[in-house]
Amino acid sequence: MSALLVRYLPRTHTPVRSCNYGMAIARRNYPCKDFSSRSEFRTLYAIITGVPLQIWKLCPHASGVNSIQAIPAEAPTPRLQHIQFPLNAIEKSIVGGNLAILRALRRRANSASLPVYLVGGPVRDLLLGRPLKDLDFVVEGDAPAVARDVAQEVGGEVITYRRFGTATVALPDCRVDVVTARRETYARPGALPDTVAGNIYEDLARRDFSINSLAAPLAGDSPLLDPQGGRRDLEKGVIRVLHAASFLDDPTRILRAVRYEQRLGFRLADETLAQMLAAVQGGALATISGDRLRGELKRILEEASPAPALARAAGLGLLATIHPALGGEANIPEHLLPAAASAGPLVYMGILAYPLTVGQAEAVVQRLNMPGEWAKVVRDTVAVRKKEPALSGPDLPASHLYHLLEDARPEAVGAAACLSPSPAARERLSRYLTSLRQISPPLDGNDLLAMGAPRGTLVGRLLRQLHDARLDGQITTEPEARLLAQQWLAQEGDRTKDG
Numbered sequence: 001m002s003a004l005l006v007r008y009l010p011r012t013h014t015p016v017r018s019c020n021y022g023m024a025i026a027r028r029n030y031p032c033k034d035f036s037s038r039s040e041f042r043t044l045y046a047i048i049t050g051v052p053l054q055i056w057k058l059c060p061h062a063s064g065v066n067s068i069q070a071i072p073a074e075a076p077t078p079r080l081q082h083i084q085f086p087l088n089a090i091e092k093s094i095v096g097g098n099l100a101i102l103r104a105l106r107r108r109a110n111s112a113s114l115p116v117y118l119v120g121g122p123v124r125d126l127l128l129g130r131p132l133k134d135l136d137f138v139v140e141g142d143a144p145a146v147a148r149d150v151a152q153e154v155g156g157e158v159i160t161y162r163r164f165g166t167a168t169v170a171l172p173d174c175r176v177d178v179v180t181a182r183r184e185t186y187a188r189p190g191a192l193p194d195t196v197a198g199n200i201y202e203d204l205a206r207r208d209f210s211i212n213s214l215a216a217p218l219a220g221d222s223p224l225l226d227p228q229g230g231r232r233d234l235e236k237g238v239i240r241v242l243h244a245a246s247f248l249d250d251p252t253r254i255l256r257a258v259r260y261e262q263r264l265g266f267r268l269a270d271e272t273l274a275q276m277l278a279a280v281q282g283g284a285l286a287t288i289s290g291d292r293l294r295g296e297l298k299r300i301l302e303e304a305s306p307a308p309a310l311a312r313a314a315g316l317g318l319l320a321t322i323h324p325a326l327g328g329e330a331n332i333p334e335h336l337l338p339a340a341a342s343a344g345p346l347v348y349m350g351i352l353a354y355p356l357t358v359g360q361a362e363a364v365v366q367r368l369n370m371p372g373e374w375a376k377v378v379r380d381t382v383a384v385r386k387k388e389p390a391l392s393g394p395d396l397p398a399s400h401l402y403h404l405l406e407d408a409r410p411e412a413v414g415a416a417a418c419l420s421p422s423p424a425a426r427e428r429l430s431r432y433l434t435s436l437r438q439i440s441p442p443l444d445g446n447d448l449l450a451m452g453a454p455r456g457t458l459v460g461r462l463l464r465q466l467h468d469a470r471l472d473g474q475i476t477t478e479p480e481a482r483l484l485a486q487q488w489l490a491q492e493g494d495r496t497k498d499g
């Protein structure tokens with residue numbers, strides 16, 4: 001558990017003038033509970049009695065409050081793992097292809113004196129005692145050649161990216177990046193970097209945050225390399241950039257900072273926050289392509305709990321830079337239903353798109369250069385919202401509900417199930433998502449043909465009627481479906497005879 005201070009920021013997003021409203025205890029990976037209708041006392045009581053909650057919004061009725069964010073009150077003190085031999089610890093926590101590649105590289109580091117290092121996320125996560133994801137290695141030398149050599153030993157494939165001197169070793173169960181140590185320069189803000197081969201210290205100095213700038217040498221039992229004070233910042237629970245121009249050089253780091261901050265329950269160092277806000281106000285996010293912006297947004301949507309990072313991004317005015325209509329308070333998923341979350345990560349894109357007009361939705365689709373799947377979620381969300389009068393009206397048979405929503409992406413339905421102002425619509429949208437959508441027609445065309453149905457449009461019509469009958473609960477079993485189909489076929493036969 002880590003302590004969170006819930007802070008209210010004025011529209012200017014100037015953190016110095018924020019005021020503190022209370023302490024909350026947050027425990028990650030619990031479903032959001034909505035405490036917005038409760039008094040601060042009730043919330044504090046819940047906290048004191050240990051109710052597990054993840055607070056990202058509190059007391060929205062506080063007057064004059066435009067945006068709200070939850071950030072760590074004081075540097076949490078994550079208990080760092082005291083690891084003497086990081087690589088032995090890493091070997092114990094990985095399996096399969098990752099382990100085979102690590103061992104192959106360790107052998108080369110020890111016998112051929114290859115200067116190779118494990119860097120970034122895995123070292124950070126090892127120290128924090130978090131599960132390790134992908135392994136990233138830096139080589140002082142020709143990384144693609146090393147990757148080819150290792151891939152041959154472990155039976156993997158290599159993909160090389162000559163421009164950056166990087167390579168990926170791919171095995172059925174993992175992908176491992178092997179990168180040439182490099183220095184980077186940026187021709188202009190937001191441009192892709194120009195790179196020159198360098199040493200490990202230069203490579204660590206070009207990175208985004210101190211907590212991602214740790215390296216574990218693979219040779220022998222060497223201690224960690226920590227020239228940027230990453231270990232200290234992990235201990236303090238702080239996200240810190242390595243130099244003042246970091247967010248201007250690479251504005252994707254603005255979203256990355258928020259993602260790590262919320263994932264780890266850390267806080268942005270004061271200077272880092274000030275530099276970020278200055279970069280945002282200076283239009284840094286406008287300098288990067290839609291693909292890069294969407295790539296970072298996608299990584300937020302795929303977090304175990306995207307809501308806090310989205311709330312924080314909205315609070316800092318980041319989403320509004322994608323489009324002014326995005327990122328208002330109303331866009332934050334307060335009532336996220338389990339049903340909606342089950343629709344997949346893009347449900348959060350739907351949640352952001354929910355209040356948009358058709359024109360605004362198109363502008364967002366264009367800005368983020370969305371592929372078909374994303375664009376459909378955005379457009380369908382707006383379309384489903386427009387159907388809400390029908391969705392909230394009296395007497396909506398299940399089959400009608402089904403046909404209102406059948407063409408929409410489930411993520412769009414999930415978003416509307418969270419955010420529709422009508423309780424009746426929310427219930428129906430959830431019901432569609434969790435049950436109706438899974439109900440298929442009880443028979444198929446071949447069944448009907450075998451029962452004597454003539455080939456042609458009648459088969460399609462009867463299948464749809466059978467599906468509707470099943471949705472509306474008139475039939476449940478296959479024998480009931482067959483009986484009904486026989487009756488309809490007999491009536492149809494009589495009608496043809498009469499005709």
Ligand code: CTP
Pocket residue numbers: 119120121122133134136206207208209212213250252253256
């Ligand atoms: N990196 C960077 N600037 C970026 C992106 C990445 O400096 N804009 C560096 C960081 O040192 C990061 C490493 O490249 O640790 C690998 O990037 P990525 O895979 O995105 O980061 P991880 O830390 O492995 O991320 P995650 O834990 O989310 O997988």
